[in-house]
Amino acid sequence: MEPTNPSTDPTDALSAVPAAGAHRGAAPTGRLRFFFGPMDCGKSTLALQIDHNQARQGRAGLLLVRHDRSGAPAISSRMGLARDALEVHEDLDVRDLVRHRWAAGARVDYLVVDEAQFLSPAQVDQLAELADDARLDVYCFGLATDFRSTLFPGSRRLFELADELNAIQVEVLCWCGHPGRFNARVHDGDVLRAGDTVLVADTAPTTDEVRYQVLCRQHYRTGDLGPAAAQGRQLSLT
């Protein structure tokens, strides 16, 4: 028999696990939620807030991430908050991760997964299974689309499977003032249209060769990065 959530008295593995939050009366919902939005809209901040609010109710959670910008296994927000997290490697079975926790005697009531766009579709299926069979609350945060404006495979699977889809309400504005939804990958003042899907970098100008800039659809289509970028380009040419 496989180990199960110590917060309960289950008789079988991931199936037939009763209320994970029953220990404190917090009713588990066993829901898979996806919070999505463009870069820099506050996803990681919200992830840490949700973890904080769950934890202070006595619920036990695991923070998971894949490819955080910091380079460390952490959930880090531009607001200055950061928490250690477990890296979800490509071949990790998230169900095994939870089972190992249970086997070590730890309770798991919820999961917070940042940069969820980088999960494989199979890993998203595993999260759905944990929500259904172990009644874990699973909170995923990530981008919907990549620099080519196509859905990340992990995000696509989340759109297909999640119980709740939440577009983050904080608007990120294009340089023109319109709401930005497109994550342009920028190199040398140009918007890139081809390349690897995964390229970890920031929106802030850094020493990195590549950065991202959130644009409205029109300026994403035309590759217009606005007057500041044009000025910068002019200066670098003289």
Ligand SMILES: Nc1ncnc2c1ncn2[C@@H]1O[C@H](COP(=O)(O)OP(=O)(O)O)[C@@H](O)[C@H]1O
């Ligand atoms: N100095 C600041 N003062 C207020 N808000 C800030 C500051 N720096 C960053 N933010 C907020 O943090 C958001 C980015 O949060 P973050 O969680 O890192 O975003 P995401 O995970 O979506 O990339 C920005 O949209 C902005 O609202």
Ligand SMILES: Cc1cn([C@H]2C[C@H](O)[C@@H](COP(=O)(O)O)O2)c(=O)[nH]c1=O
């Ligand atoms: C569009 C796009 C983004 N990425 C990377 C760049 C950053 O490291 C993360 C997103 O971080 P944030 O917390 O949402 O700001 O994703 C990428 O690898 N490929 C892309 O197409």
